[in-house]
Amino acid sequence: MIDAPVTPEETPPLDTDVHATGPAGLGASPDRDPAERLNRSFADSDRLAARRVIRPVQHFLHTEASGGIVLVLAAVVAIIWANSPFAESYEAFIHHHITIDFGFLTLDEPIELWINDLLMAVFFFVAGLEIKRELVHGDLRDPRTAALPITAAMGGMIVPAVLFTVFNAGGDGAAGWGIPMATDIAFAVGILTLVGTRAPASLKVFLLTLAIVDDIGAIIVIALFYTTSLDAVWLGVAALVVLAIVGLQRIQVNSIVPYIVLAGVLWLAVFESGIHATIAGVVLGLLTPAYPFHPPEAVTGTIHNRLQRLRALPADGRADEDEQNELEGIAQLSRDGVSPLRIWERRLHPWSAFVILPLFALANAGVNFDGVSFGSLFSEAVPLGVIVGLVAGKPIGVMLAAFIATKSGLARLPRGVGWLEMGGVGLLAGVGFTVSIFISGLAYADPHLVEMAKVGILTASVTAGILGFAALAARKTTP
Template identity: 50%
Template sequence: MSRHWLPWGTTDGEQGKSEHSGIWRAGPIWMASDRKLARFVGRPVAAFLRVEAAGGIILLAAALAALFWANSPWSASYESFWSTELTLQIGTYELTEDLRHWVNDALMAVFFFVVGLEIKYEMACGELRDPRSAAVPIMAAFGGMAVPAAIYVAFNAGGDGADGWGIPMATDIAFALGVLAVLGRRIPSGARVFLLTLAIVDDIGAITVIALFYTESISFLWLVLALAGILAIIALRRVRVWSPYIYVTLGVFVWLATFQSGVHATIAGVILGLLTPAKPLLDQAQAKEYARQSIPDELDPGEVRRYRFLLNESVSMSERLERALHPWSSYVVLPIFALANAGIDLGGGVLEEALGSPVTLGVAAGLVLGKTVGVVVTSWIAVRLGWGRLPTGTSWTTLLGLAMVAGVGFTVSLFITGLAFGDGTLLADDAKVGVLGGSIIAASLGAAFLVMADGRRHQDEEQPEPEPAEEKRQ
């Protein structure tokens, strides 16, 4: 995500400030104490979580843990654990799924809800507000989806793995931004915005693909109920009902109805994120000025609640929700998803078979080669036609590195793998090997090219400017 909120306060006991909201909030008091827990655990952990690469690092650690578990002497317990069934019962209604499906269908809805919030913010206030300013990354995103899918089809047309064409289309925001964060100041700020915009548009494309092409059967009764819940949310917004409890209740209902309709339930998360207001109920400056002029010397509890409401509603609901949910999405939901889905038993010749599988080759080639070619070529076309320009400080070598980093397709690619081939199948294992291998290669090559581009940029800056021709003649 583009906005990385201070997750649980600051490490030095001072106040933290949200980059976009401008609202100050204090960190936990115990974090500023001299207790050992604060000094040796609390402050170091909070400092780590504020680093942009932290989400990608934790996600990678979870994936490695899953691979170790699935290939350890306790490998049988991996599949046994994630196949454990869990039943949710409300009255006579029962919903039974295994743990992996609860993660993929319910927990990942939180991740896609945060994605919906981010898309809504960018469309209302960010890079996607003016399509012309975002023309190049938007075009690059479409090229970065179409070419990988075409390469995959070239490997698998007419074969058993033909349904997996959507797997190499996705870009993993957490990992991609994590690679840039590791490189630090070598990456121009405009290049970061370019990759972020590309990844957001890529998410929109992936969500559309999931909704249109990976839905097997539809129950129209449940679908109508889901639409009714969505319309109820829209109506409540129009009459200015702002109680979060009502919307949480309706949101759970919309998720359940979408799940039962046959449309993948994570789509409900995206829709709910897009419906969340991206503009505040009250103007922030007016709310602060009103509060400053009208606060008496002494406040009773009712007045405290009133002024807290004024300040709270001067920040949009989407910002508040994203600030609250982004840490949970990055540091809890995605690692659990990786732990549940990245465990591939590579023994018994599985790895050797996968390396010769057209599914593995199609996925890896799509992520590494397809993303690079698609992003660079469509970006060049957009610049050549005058629809936009490269970000400030970004060379074509830098863009090539960004295109390679966009080939890191871990989270959503694994997600689509489960939809295309099911869980525990040979085709799914082949695709997962391709996702893991392709993502590692893409990240490594992308980082190398970005470092190379940074070196060339510094070399150009250090070269003296040529003297004017007149001075040379003198």
């Protein structure tokens, strides 16, 4: 029988150095309190490297704008590299082929496509986790609270697509109507963070929810409209893998190994099926359990029992094996008490923000501007449609949909948010970048159209970001 959860007042503090037989710790003085040694990491120490290097780096990585900053730096490096005397090495880098031979199947793709098809599947897995979290625990759980950002996001997708189509209907670029629909969460939230206290806290929640709904829309668009041909056999394999994952969850298999193997098979099946491989990441994200395998009260009670047994072990140095067993059990129970969704989101978000997205920008933002004039941005239909769609279509769509929703009584504006703030957020939603560039590569086979779309995306994203920041910064203080 499991004991009832124990409150902190009822549970005596655990003596970290249970038998005082372990090492004093790297760089720690033997007479220092063991609990202090355990809780004080090297980064918390007063050493020069910790103060001057590690802590500033940690602070940067935990700043919300940092992901956008790294993304911008990677894009700038790509643009400079592609337009430098070393442009040929850039092309050689992104087009260098990597081959993986499974025996029954050989995958031979350039680095650019490995990043876009495989690494971006991890990015979309994290996006799927965020969507699942919002659906289960966040603002999307309450339809009334979510009504405004959902409606605004839909307006912010429809109007840009319509405006793009107006400029490109019947032309070679017509297939790119999905390009201006997307919002880059990292950039948009990063810019809003730079606004600081001038923007009310409720505005960030609104923007996050809008961007997540926007992600859902982009995923649906990619799956339905940017899939060329379908292979029924591989689709069947993908469906069986999904059923296997659900089955393992039902019988509460919490070992990571079978899920990683099945995730790899699912990615391969989706990749070969004709649906874009990143959809596998979204499916896995939505399948990830949002609740822990064991109730928190059961985990707490069992950990308390193990702590009691740990304290009762003899202090003669002969109980090291039992000690390790108890500690290993406590560590496992602690993991079981946290939802897999939370675990994977925390583990993969830094990799997504600081490795995958910068690599994507490095491989995709390197537009060569030879032969591209400023006038072509407004003379060619594709970049013109992208710019108008993102810079004008996004804020118009967001504000128009929000106005209809509030006037009809379906929703109300967030606390402290007026139409100036809604316009600013609408402009920030026009920072397309990552997903817009991603869709441009799916929409066009003609390299010239892809390049012109990227030029339009870069121009529009910079313009929308600056205008959005200016609109929100014009606000003096939050109410």
